[in-house]
Amino acid sequence: MTLLAVSGLTKRFGGLTATDGVDLTVEAGEVHAVIGPNGAGKTTLINQLSGELVPDAGTIGLNGRDITAEPVYRRALMGLGRSYQITSVFPEFSVLINVVLAAQAHSGHSFSFWRPVAVDTALTDRATSALTQAGLSAKADVSVSALAHGERRQLEIAMTLATQPQLLLLDEPMAGMSLAESERLVRLLASFKDRYGILLVEHDMDAVFKLADRISVLVYGRVIACGDPTAIRANPDVRAAYLGDQDLVA
């Protein structure tokens, strides 16, 4: 089943075409990685998928519904969960409350003015289970400011999971992580495979080749190749355009 179907997506900033006729699909249970050199338009692509940027042309479909014109929040409610390249959590709240807030977004309206969120067990239970999934349950009551960098990235993912997504848009989840942290995250993401479709934008090639079922290579806003990791590794265009003389994976 196709979760995400992108066709002919185009975005121009003045004379620069940041996204140039991109076609892309993510199937249920698939990890589709998007790689490309700096400035290839990866984050611009993600921002259009999540709704923060409006494309100039093309369509985006989620579960067979056209969401090209939907605002950010409605895409999130339809099952599109996004994590940010720059960790984007709420520093004034505890770890648990950060995730409670994410769960709250997906449990009806929030025009409730009296009952404290912290005693709403329906929300805290869902948040706790998302924290457990992300491997962060021991830190539930800790202040976000006391988290290590890698733990903040895990929190970011726990928040995304608490929104009960079908498709995860992960924008460089390994950015700034230590080797051990990123290995742990790879194992975590691998365990999500059968439950969510994942669109992964990532610089860490080890992680990409371990996780991805399919890889699209983005250069100057265009997809120059798409295929399974072995095919991408062997593709001469990819080697020339993206990696120059270097080996794709050491």
Place this chain on the structure above:
Amino acid sequence: MNSPTPGPQPVPHEAPPHSQRPVWRVTPSRLVAGLLLAALALVPVIAAAIGEPFYVTLFTRVVIFALAAVGLNLILGYGALVSFGHAMYIGIGAYAVGILAHHGVSNGWTQLAAALAVGAAVAVIIGLVCLRTSGMAFIMITLAFAQMFYFLCISLKQYGGDDGLTINARSDFGLFSLTSNTVLYYFAFILLIACLVVFQQLVHSRFGMVLRGCRSNERRMAALGFPTLRYKLTAYVISALVCVVAGALLANLAKFAAPSYMAWQASGDLIVMVVLGGMGTIVGPVAGAVALLIFEEILAGWTTHWMIVLGPMIVLIVLTAKKGLYGYLVDRDARRMASGGPGA
């Protein structure tokens, strides 16, 4: 931060099962809040005892502006929306009472209902326009709307225009009338307490959490699935309506409604009260209103150039106690609580 540094040593204990409600403790900030409100509750008694009924009038003004500042703080402190036009809502409340009284309607309920209805309608429309902007643009556009209303009221010649509108009789609520200064004081005081209690609950409720989430990262809130505009608009309207009520009380106190109530300086005073007391704390704006208006009163009796003294004093307080007079205490308590928690 006092977090244990991540290192080779094992964490000595399991994370405690998170208690749903932390134990309620008397902290300095809570003690000060309690004393402040208790002192305000006793003002008419003390004024009668020392034979200075003027203090009731002075403190009625303090309580009314405290109410307005608490209202503004909901969006300024908890939503990071700096409205430079909230005096407009004080004006709407005052003119609703004034205009109805002018036409012989002195029933307080009718006046209050009319004030709230007009205030809500204006706040929804203006809020929908202003909330599409943020930061400096939001400050300027709220100021622009307030100035529009200011000049609108000046142009209302049949209601006194520039000179303002004298109100012959204070509001009559049937069960009680605001004719007595003491009744007016306690009416304002009870409304202030009610507002504090409701806001104390509100900031920890689902609605409050959304508002506070938008304060620190609105983009993330949208990505989580919150339609942020409608929550911010609701907060803006609630905040405006509190100021409308304050305006209706102010008209009763002064028996007068004037365009100067909604001058930009009045909006600025409200912001100073919130910042001076501590934005984003429930009782902070009350402390700010008390401090500002009492300083003003004392200094004005001392010299006509009181602003020369008050200005630097505010700067000094805001620079030393960065989170405001009351906010400083809350912050200190929070830090103590954190260091007294697990791991210390």
